[in-house]
Amino acid sequence: MITLPPLRITIAGLGLMGGSLALALRPYTPHLTAVDPDPTTRQTALSQGLVDAATDNLAEGIKAADLLILAAPVRAILAQLAELPGCKPDGCLLLDLGSTKQAICQAMSALPPSFQAIGGHPMCGRETSGLSAATADLYHTKTFILCPTARTTPAVEQIALELVTAIGSRPLWLDPAEHDQMVAAVSHLPYLLSAAFMQQAAALARIDQRLWPVSASGFRDTARLAGSNPAVMLDILLTNRAAVLSQLEQYQQKLAMIAALLQAGDETAARDWLEAAQADYNHYRQTSLENTTQ
Amino acid sequence: MITLPPLRITIAGLGLMGGSLALALRPYTPHLTAVDPDPTTRQTALSQGLVDAATDNLAEGIKAADLLILAAPVRAILAQLAELPGCKPDGCLLLDLGSTKQAICQAMSALPPSFQAIGGHPMCGRETSGLSAATADLYHTKTFILCPTARTTPAVEQIALELVTAIGSRPLWLDPAEHDQMVAAVSHLPYLLSAAFMQQAAALARIDQRLWPVSASGFRDTARLAGSNPAVMLDILLTNRAAVLSQLEQYQQKLAMIAALLQAGDETAARDWLEAAQADYNHYRQTSLENTTQ
Numbered sequence: 001m002i003t004l005p006p007l008r009i010t011i012a013g014l015g016l017m018g019g020s021l022a023l024a025l026r027p028y029t030p031h032l033t034a035v036d037p038d039p040t041t042r043q044t045a046l047s048q049g050l051v052d053a054a055t056d057n058l059a060e061g062i063k064a065a066d067l068l069i070l071a072a073p074v075r076a077i078l079a080q081l082a083e084l085p086g087c088k089p090d091g092c093l094l095l096d097l098g099s100t101k102q103a104i105c106q107a108m109s110a111l112p113p114s115f116q117a118i119g120g121h122p123m124c125g126r127e128t129s130g131l132s133a134a135t136a137d138l139y140h141t142k143t144f145i146l147c148p149t150a151r152t153t154p155a156v157e158q159i160a161l162e163l164v165t166a167i168g169s170r171p172l173w174l175d176p177a178e179h180d181q182m183v184a185a186v187s188h189l190p191y192l193l194s195a196a197f198m199q200q201a202a203a204l205a206r207i208d209q210r211l212w213p214v215s216a217s218g219f220r221d222t223a224r225l226a227g228s229n230p231a232v233m234l235d236i237l238l239t240n241r242a243a244v245l246s247q248l249e250q251y252q253q254k255l256a257m258i259a260a261l262l263q264a265g266d267e268t269a270a271r272d273w274l275e276a277a278q279a280d281y282n283h284y285r286q287t288s289l290e291n292t293t294q
Numbered sequence: 295m296i297t298l299p300p301l302r303i304t305i306a307g308l309g310l311m312g313g314s315l316a317l318a319l320r321p322y323t324p325h326l327t328a329v330d331p332d333p334t335t336r337q338t339a340l341s342q343g344l345v346d347a348a349t350d351n352l353a354e355g356i357k358a359a360d361l362l363i364l365a366a367p368v369r370a371i372l373a374q375l376a377e378l379p380g381c382k383p384d385g386c387l388l389l390d391l392g393s394t395k396q397a398i399c400q401a402m403s404a405l406p407p408s409f410q411a412i413g414g415h416p417m418c419g420r421e422t423s424g425l426s427a428a429t430a431d432l433y434h435t436k437t438f439i440l441c442p443t444a445r446t447t448p449a450v451e452q453i454a455l456e457l458v459t460a461i462g463s464r465p466l467w468l469d470p471a472e473h474d475q476m477v478a479a480v481s482h483l484p485y486l487l488s489a490a491f492m493q494q495a496a497a498l499a500r501i502d503q504r505l506w507p508v509s510a511s512g513f514r515d516t517a518r519l520a521g522s523n524p525a526v527m528l529d530i531l532l533t534n535r536a537a538v539l540s541q542l543e544q545y546q547q548k549l550a551m552i553a554a555l556l557q558a559g560d561e562t563a564a565r566d567w568l569e570a571a572q573a574d575y576n577h578y579r580q581t582s583l584e585n586t587t588q
Contacts, residue, residue: 124510182502195572196549199548199571211479214468218518222488225515230565248552271528
């Protein structure tokens with residue numbers, strides 16, 4: 001079933017996402033190169049046989065690549081895209097894993113036509129990071145968003161779909177602007193909610209550390225995203241600022257509404273509000289279940 | 295090791311918490327009675343041999359009880375406490391599982407001295423509810439908060455500690471007011487955050503249902519608490535209103551702060567804010583890990 005051709009692949013950024021992709025793609029590629037600034041990461045990847053070559057130099061790492069996959073934080077990807085025409089005049093197939101897509105897809109669209117480029121975003125983040133957290137099945141059953149650019153050719157489209165299938169993900173095509181709006185709502189907003197929540201609870205726990213044994217699974221789940229890599233998240237927030245701020249503003253209004261209902265002791269309206277949330281949750285779970293069992 | 299004496303126990307409210315407690319206490323009691331308003335729940339509990347008797351009538355259900363455990367939503371517990379002196383003039387040992395403790399412990403303190411009463415709150419909620427969701431290990435390794443009342447005697451204190459140990463929980467003594475402040479921060483606030491988040495995302499999904507496949511594990515975890523039973527949560531919020539509103543207000547200030555930093559593009563301050571959240575999360579995880587491995 002899997003028809004991914006034997007391409008020479010370079011992955012730039014061997015963290016959780018790039019490292020997991022390297023693990024998942026290893027069986028499909030005759031030559032895998034890592035570009036990573038961290039010497040320990042490069043050494044680990046080489047000694048484990050995860051990659052055939054490793055360098056901190058983008059130009060060197062992509063010299064012989066058929067397919068380049070950019071897997072660094074968003075603003076590092078943007079910097080690499082600016083370097084690419086000078087590094088690789090003959091171009092190559094190009095995919096990225098960046099968490100916001102408008103800025104990256106615009107930069108891809110501005111590349112010389114020798115680059116065949118497509119934007120990508122696999123929906124499988126974790127609060128852990130680095131190569132040591134990478135697993136071959138990270139992408140399994142996850143949605144892998146693909147965004148067309150002005151440099152998207154049928155050839156790279158086909159390769160991207162085969163790659164997504166090979167690693168067990170499900171492709172979903174989205175316009176870059178649509179993507180950024182959606183992830184602001186389902187990913188960037190919950191990260192900020194979690195980070196603010198974690199800080200507020202921690203301030204209380206510094207006064208009374210019995211707060212931790214009182215904290216159960218609801219606390220743990222709500223706090224988990226606060227552990228995300230701040231450098232990665234900062235790039236995301238700054239390259240999707242308008243959509244994130246719009247989500248935050250709507251959210252503050254929602255909180256103000258339930259606060260007002262509780263303040264007023266409006267039991268009927270408060271119950272309606274809580275019941276609406278539960279109905280929405282049940283619908284979401286049902287939809288997710290249907291998708292999972294498809 | 296477990297010395298819980300063979301008491302005749304009545305559990306009023308056979309939902310997730312009461313049902314799980316019945317499962318966990320079954321081996322320790324010669325006679326277990328359920329008081330529950332739902333005929334299907336009573337029939338299920340009887341036919342599964344989970345209880346020896348079941349009734350919808352509190353007075354009848356507690357006639358022969360040595361220990362009564364109130365496991366209904368908070369305001370139902372308050373109503374039952376008001377009935378108790380009339381139902382059971384000779385008194386009994388008394389424990390509750392209510393999620394807020396000030397109102398309940400005040401009502402317990404006002405009971406006749408024939409009642410030996412202690413407030414309880416096991417920290418093991420779930421977003422599911424009902425007897426069908428109950429499991430014998432729900433309480434295992436969880437913190438079980440105990441709150442003293444004016445009717446707490448050494449005898450009921452001892453029984454409560456033995457019961458908590460028998461079901462595999464860890465006792466933590468808290469003053470009722472301290473308890474309510476803490477759970478407002480670690481439980482009631484995250485419920486409201488989740489409920490508001492779920493509603494906001496669902497409104498977007500009604501416009502474009504591709505939002506669901508874009509939603510990954512971070513979404514799922516942030517949305518989970520929104521599925522909590524609205525009737526249970528409403529009782530909690532209304533009997534802990536001041537502490538909840540105070541937590542909400544602080545939280546809104548935190549969100550306004552990060553929104554302002556992003557709006558201003560203050561990268562340094564935004565990075566500090568994200569890093570503080572991650573540091574707090576890492577400390578929390580470390581502390582939780584230490585508690586778990588104790």
